[in-house]
Amino acid sequence: AKIAVLAGDGIGPEVTTQAQRVLQVIADNWDHTFEFEDALVGGAAIDAVGDPLPDSTLKTCRESDAVLFGAIGGPKWDDPNAKIRPEQGLLRLRRGLDAFANIRPVKPHPDLLEAAPLKADRLENVDLVVVRELTGGIYFGKKTRDADRATDECAYSVPEIERIVRVAARIAADRSGQLTSVDKANVLETSRLWRATTERVIRDEFPQVRLEHVLVDAAAMHLLQKPAAFDVIVTENMFGDILTDEASVLAGSMGLLPSASLSDDGPGLYEPIHGSAPDIAGLGIANPYAAILSASMLLRHSLKLEEEADVVERAVWRVIHEGVLTTDLAGEGKRSVNTQAAGDAV
Amino acid sequence: AKIAVLAGDGIGPEVTTQAQRVLQVIADNWDHTFEFEDALVGGAAIDAVGDPLPDSTLKTCRESDAVLFGAIGGPKWDDPNAKIRPEQGLLRLRRGLDAFANIRPVKPHPDLLEAAPLKADRLENVDLVVVRELTGGIYFGKKTRDADRATDECAYSVPEIERIVRVAARIAADRSGQLTSVDKANVLETSRLWRATTERVIRDEFPQVRLEHVLVDAAAMHLLQKPAAFDVIVTENMFGDILTDEASVLAGSMGLLPSASLSDDGPGLYEPIHGSAPDIAGLGIANPYAAILSASMLLRHSLKLEEEADVVERAVWRVIHEGVLTTDLAGEGKRSVNTQAAGDAV
Ligand SMILES: CC(C)[C@H](C(=O)O)[C@@H](O)C(=O)O
Ligand SMILES: CC(C)[C@H](C(=O)O)[C@@H](O)C(=O)O
Numbered sequence: 239a240k241i242a243v244l245a246g247d248g249i250g251p252e253v254t255t256q257a258q259r260v261l262q263v264i265a266d267n268w269d270h271t272f273e274f275e276d277a278l279v280g281g282a283a284i285d286a287v288g289d290p291l292p293d294s295t296l297k298t299c300r301e302s303d304a305v306l307f308g309a310i311g312g313p314k315w316d317d318p319n320a321k322i323r324p325e326q327g328l329l330r331l332r333r334g335l336d337a338f339a340n341i342r343p344v345k346p347h348p349d350l351l352e353a354a355p356l357k358a359d360r361l362e363n364v365d366l367v368v369v370r371e372l373t374g375g376i377y378f379g380k381k382t383r384d385a386d387r388a389t390d391e392c393a394y395s396v397p398e399i400e401r402i403v404r405v406a407a408r409i410a411a412d413r414s415g416q417l418t419s420v421d422k423a424n425v426l427e428t429s430r431l432w433r434a435t436t437e438r439v440i441r442d443e444f445p446q447v448r449l450e451h452v453l454v455d456a457a458a459m460h461l462l463q464k465p466a467a468f469d470v471i472v473t474e475n476m477f478g479d480i481l482t483d484e485a486s487v488l489a490g491s492m493g494l495l496p497s498a499s500l501s502d503d504g505p506g507l508y509e510p511i512h513g514s515a516p517d518i519a520g521l522g523i524a525n526p527y528a529a530i531l532s533a534s535m536l537l538r539h540s541l542k543l544e545e546e547a548d549v550v551e552r553a554v555w556r557v558i559h560e561g562v563l564t565t566d567l568a569g570e571g572k573r574s575v576n577t578q579a580a581g582d583a584v
Numbered sequence: 585a586k587i588a589v590l591a592g593d594g595i596g597p598e599v600t601t602q603a604q605r606v607l608q609v610i611a612d613n614w615d616h617t618f619e620f621e622d623a624l625v626g627g628a629a630i631d632a633v634g635d636p637l638p639d640s641t642l643k644t645c646r647e648s649d650a651v652l653f654g655a656i657g658g659p660k661w662d663d664p665n666a667k668i669r670p671e672q673g674l675l676r677l678r679r680g681l682d683a684f685a686n687i688r689p690v691k692p693h694p695d696l697l698e699a700a701p702l703k704a705d706r707l708e709n710v711d712l713v714v715v716r717e718l719t720g721g722i723y724f725g726k727k728t729r730d731a732d733r734a735t736d737e738c739a740y741s742v743p744e745i746e747r748i749v750r751v752a753a754r755i756a757a758d759r760s761g762q763l764t765s766v767d768k769a770n771v772l773e774t775s776r777l778w779r780a781t782t783e784r785v786i787r788d789e790f791p792q793v794r795l796e797h798v799l800v801d802a803a804a805m806h807l808l809q810k811p812a813a814f815d816v817i818v819t820e821n822m823f824g825d826i827l828t829d830e831a832s833v834l835a836g837s838m839g840l841l842p843s844a845s846l847s848d849d850g851p852g853l854y855e856p857i858h859g860s861a862p863d864i865a866g867l868g869i870a871n872p873y874a875a876i877l878s879a880s881m882l883l884r885h886s887l888k889l890e891e892e893a894d895v896v897e898r899a900v901w902r903v904i905h906e907g908v909l910t911t912d913l914a915g916e917g918k919r920s921v922n923t924q925a926a927g928d929a930v
Contacts, residue, residue: 311770319776319780323770325770325771329771355702355703355706355808355809356701356702356703356808357701357702357703360701376722376738376771376772377771379735381772381773382773383773383776383777385742386741386742386743387739387740387741387742387777388739388740388773388774388776388777389725389737389738389739389773389774390737390738390772390773390774391735391736391737391738392722392735392736392737392738393733393734393735394733394734395732395733396731396732396733397732422822422825424657424669424671425671425675425722425723426722426727426736427727427728427729427734427735427736428734428735428736430665430729430734431729431733431734434665454825454826455825455826455828455829456829458804458826458827458829458830459829459830459832459833459838462701462702462808462830462833463701463833476768477826479768479800479801480800480801480804480823480826481804482801483801483802483804483805484804484805484808484830486805487805487808487809492805
């Protein structure tokens with residue numbers, strides 16, 4: 239299989255290296271051949287060729303079976319008024335691959351509950367998946383700006399909503415059958431269309447799935463008050479951005495959370511949900527588990543290697559249990575390991 | 585002073601009655617005259633006259649010094665496809681009063697930390713105020729809808745941003761001088777205008793205020809990871825909606841959080857941030873403290889009765905300390921009091 243590697247900026251290269259090593263070990267042990275191809279993205283690509291997503295990178299991705307992505311951005315390219323910014327590379331990549339279904343599982347590790355801001359009893363049995371629409375909504379709508387005024391348009395079409403709801407409903411059907419759709423139907427027209435479309439798709443195509451609707455403001459509360467009550471959550475792009483970052487706190491550290499962004503037929507895009515963390519870049523202390531777990535999702539979703547994916551997931555779960563923790567997980571004053579050692583352990 | 589009372593739906597009337605009683609006690613003890621005038625809003629107004637904000641209600645509000653608001657909405661009027669919905673009453677009222685500055689303080693009561701989802705050590709020293717822009721953004725932008733597609737426009741103008749930033753900066757200057765502006769400047773054009781305008785207003789008009797910018801997704805995390813690090817937060821309408829509900833969890837219960845919505849010259853609008861809670865409406869068990877604290881904000885901001893406002897606030901704080909708790913606060917199996925008794929105690 240061909241895997242494009244877009245390490246990006248900040249801690250991106252460090253954590254991606256570990257994920258790639260783990261994939262190589264899998265290849266060696268199961269007799270697979272993974273061809274890795276590096277490509278530029280984000281700030282690194284701006285510096286090299288003046289474009290956060292060079293055509294050659296998109297081409298490499300499209301010709302691969304999957305894309306392993308690190309992180310992008312940093313103070314060097316941070317001016318929000320700059321014409322060219324690293325994030326544009328990621329947004330154009332998501333869109334260019336039509337990777338509309340962003341899947342973010344959140345399952346706190348029992349050994350890390352002490353480090354999490356929430357009380358341990360609230361975190362018991364938390365095991366949820368957020369399915370975020372990733373290529374529509376206000377992220378990609380028409381924008382205008384003049385000296386005195388700016389606008390961003392949030393737009394959704396019925397087919398865009400249908401396809402993401404189907405992805406979420408399939409995941410829900412494979413789990414407990416419970417699906418929570420999050421919107422702001424009491425205010426937004428797009429949310430009312432979202433709600434009506436979701437209702438219809440579930441009624442007509444997924445009779446076994448139980449659907450409930452929650453307003454986004456209430457969802458932001460319920461995620462903290464009764465996180466174990468959620469199973470699969472489906473929502474639009476901007477709400478998904480906010481809620482998944484909020485939900486990451488349930489797991490104790492963003493450094494643990496992987497994501498997969500899938501299209502209907504092209505290659506999937508796999509990235510840790512943490513960012514480029516410029517403050518610790520280059521120190522070799524970044525937590526590689528989210529990147530490694532993203533590699534596990536890559537094995538599962540793009541290469542259909544279920545067993546191999548399980549092995550990687552269990553390995554991460556176990557080394558955490560054995561106390562191989564990077565500083566973000568270890569807690570103050572505790573012993574911690576560096577990025578490389580955590581990768582070695584897995 | 586003239587005070588319009590818009591009790592609304594669900595638990596709105598129950599909690600508003602208690603707030604009104606407290607205001608009457610203040611009037612009696614300090615020799616003020618408060619004339620209360622009831623007016624219809626929300627579902628109650630739809631049922632009575634087919635309009636969630638009858639002209640007569642808006643007129644009553646405009647002729648008052650302040651508006652005491654309960655809550656709106658309920659299953660009866662819940663169809664998102666209905667042409668007439670209770671929320672429209674609230675949105676039109678905010679807009680009709682030009683109540684653009686929504687102020688939501690969050691300060692957990694030390695005696696309630698046990699009941700909160702967050703670990704008590706995270707909640708120590710939390711004392712923050714969210715200033716939410718309330719009459720602009722995607723809430724009030726152009727909307728379109730046809731069979732296949734829907735849109736909502738988010739728009740902000742420089743003067744709209746300037747005036748809310750000034751309100752927030754004044755509050756910050758009266759406190760620690762620290763102001764956090766929340767936006768999504770890496771994606772939205774409105775956020776880039778927001779950021780640039782905020783920078784300029786603070787630089788030119790509030791040299792004593794320290795301004796930092798945080799992306800909304802990061803803010804959703806930081807609110808849980810290091811809530812005590814925030815002082816005053818300013819943000820646009822939709823982000824404010826989500827973040828204030830999230831932040832309410834820090835206080836243990838929404839039933840404790842008041843809000844004030846201020847215009848530059850008209851009457852202020854005071855409402856608890858909790859909703860109409862139809863599931864417990866009419867049972868007499870709703871928590872009236874948020875409504876009573878909203879009445880305290882009314883005394884402070886609209887009537888300039890600082891001392892009286894302090895007395896009300898301290899009274900609520902004290903009865904909580906004495907253990908006069910409604911069911912939402914008491915925790916399972918603990919003794920709790922009803923709405924009326926909590927009002928009596930204050
Ligand atoms: C970097 C940024 C554009 C991106 C987003 O908002 O989608 C990030 O926050 C994420 O969630 O993957
Ligand atoms: C009822 C609803 C329209 C309202 C809002 O979204 O502003 C509520 O959630 C609030 O925060 O006051």
